[in-house]
Amino acid sequence: MTRTGNSTRASRGRRADSGDGDGGGTSRPGSARADSARADSKRAGAKNADAESRADRKSRTRQALLDTTLDLVSERSFASISLREVARGAGIVPTAFYRHFASMEDLGVTLVEDSMRVLRRTLREGRRDLAARQALPTVRTSIAILFNQVREDESAFRFLIREQHGGVAEVRRAIDTERRLFAKELAIDLARLPDLSAWDAEDLEMVADLIVTIMLTSVAEYLDSDYRGRGVEREVIDRVERQLVLVFLGMGRWRSRHDR
Known part of the structure; x- marks a missing residue:
């Protein structure tokens, strides 16, 4: 009886020791998952x-x-x-x-889009304030915004002016597309003005295109003043201001076809 009892107690001790060993040598499942995470x-x-x-x-x-x-x-x-x-x-x-x-042409088109996007955004911000006051844009304000942007991004504008008649067709088309988009955005802004509410879309786009053409032509002359002397710069700005004054005065007298 004593030998059997001792054997039983020893067996239980070995099982307990074995259990303790396993518990101390193996990581808990929760800890392993945390380490893995x-x-x-x-x-x-x-x-x-x-x-x-x-x-x-x-x-x-x-x-x-x-x-x-x-x-x-x-x-x-x-x-x-x-x-x-x-x-x-x-x-x-x-x-x-x-x-x-994809190609040099792709790079050129990207340059056009990036350059015109900056110009359109700058002029749009200036027009937003004018539209809020429900008045025609003042010539000096429009020209000041334009030429400030030209001074900041002169290289980009030189590229646009030169390449609108350049030898890469993809770039020429991109400039023409951006120019038309520029004019359409201006036409939309003009349509919001009470003085022009009676104008039809065709007339608004026509006058917007005229304004954009005058502006871009003045930019070309302004950049060319580097070669003709800096004194020409003021002459260019004065002339474009007068040209736009004539356009704005004419807009006040214009009647769309259905009003004639």
Whole structure:
């Protein structure tokens, strides 16, 4: 009896010891899941940071390609510029160019869209205040906004003025498209003015196109003043102001076809 009792107690002790050992050597399921989740989170964070870094680098390289092109076209036509020149100026190999643009024509169209988008936004903000006061835009305000933008982005405007009659068809079409969009936005703003409420859409688009044409022509003359002397700059601004005054005065006397 004593031997059997001792054997039983020893067996129970071994089972207890075995249980204690297992409990101390194996991680709890909840702890393992937490460790795994933390590891996954770190991997995801590193992956996102790497992806963000790649996106930033790609954006910087893309902008470097655009900036390099604007520098090159300040003295030359866009058609004369090679992909290799642009890539070298941006610090990349020529084959890497295609990660950002499908072709030089694609890059040129992007330059047009970016440049005109800035101009349209700037002039739109100026017109918004004028429309809120329900009055025709003042000539001096419109011209001041335009030429301030030209001074800030001179290279972009030189590109637009030169390439509207340049040798790359895709770029010419892009400039014409943006110019028409510019005129349509101006026509929409003019239609909101009480003095022009009776005008039909065709007449509004006609006068908006005339205003845009005068503005872009004045920009070309303004940029050309670098070669003709800075004194010409004031003459250009005075002349475009008078031209727009004539347009605005004529708008006050104009009658649409159905009103004649």
